[in-house]
Amino acid sequence: MPTPERTSLDAIVNAACDLLEEEGLASLTMAAVAARVGVRAPSLYKRVRDRSTLIRLVAEATLAELGARLDGVRDPVELANRYRALGHARPAAFQLVMAPGPGIPPVDEHYRQVATEPILRISVELAGEEHALDAARTLTAWCAGFISMELNGSFQLGGDVDRAWGFGVERIVAAITRG
Incomplete structure (x- = not known):
């Protein structure tokens, strides 16, 4: 048996x-x-198999969750807000996939594609096919940087961080939108 x-x-x-x-x-x-x-x-x-595999599986699960949160979103501001929501809901996992650091195993490309497809789709709509990848990288880098700073308590000058987020998203979207 x-x-x-x-x-x-x-x-x-x-x-x-x-x-x-x-x-x-x-x-x-x-x-x-x-x-x-x-x-x-x-x-x-x-x-x-081992701890490295376990960490990779956690990172892949995080990317799958991010892709699910972003799937079907048509509005770039909503996309950014959902991206931020994941960072707030799962800060350690967010940092794991956005700034993996040395020794963190690479994820399977499928999971990276699941997470990036919605961003690329919206970037095509905003910037056109020719500049979609650049726009996606710009939007992702800004969001990930802001969220990482927020999670690490780096905004020490006072003020309304939510308002700063809204201001930044609005400006980034405007900057990557074609003429």
């Missing part, structure tokens, strides 16, 4: 995502995730 499965890959990735948000990347270990899903660490290795 085969041994029953005690956990699924989805449960492992979800537990890893939660652990990342609660305790940070340094605490994202195979043993910690195994404890969260109620198995011993050796059992986890039946589903996930």
Whole structure:
């Protein structure tokens, strides 16, 4: 009789995502995730090869979530706001995919495409086919930079950060919109 499965890959990735948000990347270990899903660490290795693979799976799940949040959005301001919402909802995961740092494994290209397709689609509408990639990079870089600074507490001069976000999004969209 085969041994029953005690956990699924989805449960492992979800537990890893939660652990990342609660305790940070340094605490994202195979043993910690195994404890969260109620198995011993050796059992986890039946589903996930190593910690590097676990981190990659978390990053891919984050990109899939970002793509789902952006899917079908037609308005560039709404797209930027949803991008920011992910950063607020999952700050550690957001930082993991936007500024991965040394030693973080690359994600499968499919997940990167899922997250970037909505941005590219809107960028084509704003800047035209010829400048769509440049526009997408500009919009993404501005959003990611603003959100990262916000998450890291870098806006120390006072004022309304939400108002600054709205101002910035409006100006970036205007800047990348063709004549």
